[in-house]
Amino acid sequence: MPKDLRSFIARLEREAPDEVVRVRKPISSRYEISALLTHLERRKRFPLLIFEDVDEGKAPVVINVQGSRKLMGYALDCPPENLAPRFLERQVRPIRPVEVPEGPVQEVVEAGDAVDLTRLPMLTHYAVNAAPYLTASIIAARDPDTGVQNTAYIRMMLAGKRELRVFMAIGRHTWTLHNKLERRDQPLPIAVIIGVHPAFSLGSQAFTPADEDEYAVIGGVMGEPLRLVDAKTVPLKVPADAELIIEGLMLPHVRREEGPFGEFTGYAVERDLRQVVEVTAVTRRRGFYFQDVHAGYTEHRLMGAVPREAALLRAVRQTVPTVKSVCMPVSGNCRFHAYISIAKRTPAQAKNAICAAIASDMLLKHVIVVDEDIDVFDEEAVLWAVANRFQAGRDLVVIEGAQGSELDPSAGPFGVNDKMGLDATKPLSGFAQVLSVPEEVMSRIRVEDFLPGR
Ligand SMILES: Cc1cc2nc3c(=O)[nH]c(=O)nc-3n(C[C@H](O)[C@H](O)[C@H](O)COP(=O)(O)O)c2cc1C
Ligand SMILES: [Mn+2]
Structure with a gap:
């Protein structure tokens, strides 16, 4: 097939039934589906939805496929x-x-x-x-x-x-x-x-x-x-x-x-x-x-993420072969922000990654480059790296007045906007020691043994 x-x-109905909801209650295409999606969005729930009874007899509406x-x-x-x-x-x-x-x-x-x-x-x-x-x-x-x-x-x-x-x-x-x-x-x-x-x-x-x-x-x-x-x-x-x-x-x-x-x-x-x-x-x-597509909301943003992340990965790989992962987070509309992790092998590669990223995608505004120990899909970890590994005087790249999105509400006429890159990687050697509990003790002390049932 x-x-x-x-x-x-x-x-999905076979393999992941929790991810699909069929709604049989009548609903209107005018604001009502959006209102429901808004409530679900506030609860951070994003199932694929099928509205079977829309506007008293029009076709069923499928939304949130992505x-x-x-x-x-x-x-x-x-x-x-x-x-x-x-x-x-x-x-x-x-x-x-x-x-x-x-x-x-x-x-x-x-x-x-x-x-x-x-x-x-x-x-x-x-x-x-x-x-x-x-x-x-x-x-x-x-x-x-x-x-x-x-x-x-x-x-x-x-x-x-x-x-x-x-x-x-x-x-x-x-x-x-x-x-x-x-x-x-x-x-x-x-x-x-x-x-x-x-x-x-x-x-x-x-x-x-x-x-x-x-x-x-x-x-x-x-x-x-x-x-x-x-x-x-x-x-x-x-x-x-x-x-x-x-x-x-x-x-x-x-x-x-x-x-x-x-x-x-x-x-x-x-x-x-x-x-x-x-x-x-x-x-x-x-x-x-x-x-x-639920325009203006998570689905609309996320749909743009994957093809852009792929283009970004390709462009950064060209100059930093050891790039690990990229994420264009929902908080940046999946277009204006990119988090990039690299396995840094030479002292200044993060800045090359920033240049490659900004050059590869016109819509991109802000790039944060982190080391490979940071999960780019964990926004809190990315900002933790900025907090602890970044110095603005030394690690900030700003490009003023480049082409951006016409849809950026803070941009100037024709979408002219500023670009910024943050190198939040640590130096190749000689940086502060990160905390860890001895590995042998970590594997010996098991939660189940001390707090049964948690
Ligand atoms: C849900 C969604 C809606 C979009 N709406 C528009 C639009 O109204 N106008 C537009 O120019 N691009 C829109 N885009 C972006 C283009 O589809 C996208 O940039 C596309 O890859 C351009 O392809 P092209 O370079 O072959 O024209 C939208 C993207 C998505 C995911
Ligand atoms: Mn095309």
Whole structure:
């Protein structure tokens, strides 16, 4: 059976039933699902949720598919602390997709005037959001000159039965493809892919050059070839095993109001004039699951972490071969902060790691480099290293006025921001002694013997 959203849910229900909750009580897509997620988030609970009764009869909504590193571990078949190296290992071994004559995602086809996007249970997440949004929306588009297929998550605002409006970061691949066709006065055909296996989702975000086919990268990350069918109304191939595809044209020279929308920073991005998609068809499985990403919260942040950590690992490895682990923590939106542990072999390698990290990812702002004895997934340990091994006058690197994220609320115009690196490693020799109890006594004194039942 191909890897898809259903097979992932079925596997979790079999192997990790505590990680899945089916909600049968009726709920609304307008704020109510978000309210429930907010309560759960405050309790630090992140199960995959399936809402079966949404808006009195719309499709069931699946959310939090990547709500925790534990869930992503199931997606990539590895322990949660190995996600980045596992992803990297698979990303660099692309698997070419296979074409099939038909697939479940086209069991139901609605084209032209039969399309009505308001029938989808698109969520309104926050009070500030201008309208319901697609957030688990992976846009596939093709370079008209090279034929290379690109994929990227792009948020899409509901603006009518057949109209969506998008926010595309300037200079990224989808933006560049639209810009290329706009210069020829032509629309960009797109397919929006919704409802996929989390390995597909992670693969679609891999840091890849524009000339690398992302369907093959996704196959690599999934560990099996993607099955593709021809889209019905646009010249694109689409994954046969997705839940839902929205086909359309991103229009040239048209800009309409989009936003505000609550983003991964936990802040809203303001309304502006942005690109418009005219929908030409919706194809789906019979009884499809609609997928949402809990925008602005843990799931949204965490989804970005693994592909970025993999890119970071690769970049730092180039200059510090003994890099051990990297973590982009939720507290830094999984984008603005990186913790990197290295087995330091020469006196100043931590500073090289800082330079490599900052150069590798435009969004990254603050980097902390620690020794290999510090667990980068344990934030308290990382800050302990800063407290005890770091001197600002000597160990701080600051780069002013570099390109950062347009979504950083503290950045200047166009996302210009400052970068900072902290070398929290100790010198190669001659540092204070760390505390430990003699090993022989540690293994002899057992808790069970002294405090039975604890
Ligand atoms: C849930 C989620 C939502 C995202 N929304 C957007 C978005 O609205 N606009 C955007 O430009 N990038 C968004 N991104 C980031 C891009 O999808 C990501 O940078 C992608 O890898 C870019 O691919 P590309 O370089 O092939 O265009 C989002 C990422 C995630 C995980
Ligand atoms: Mn790309």
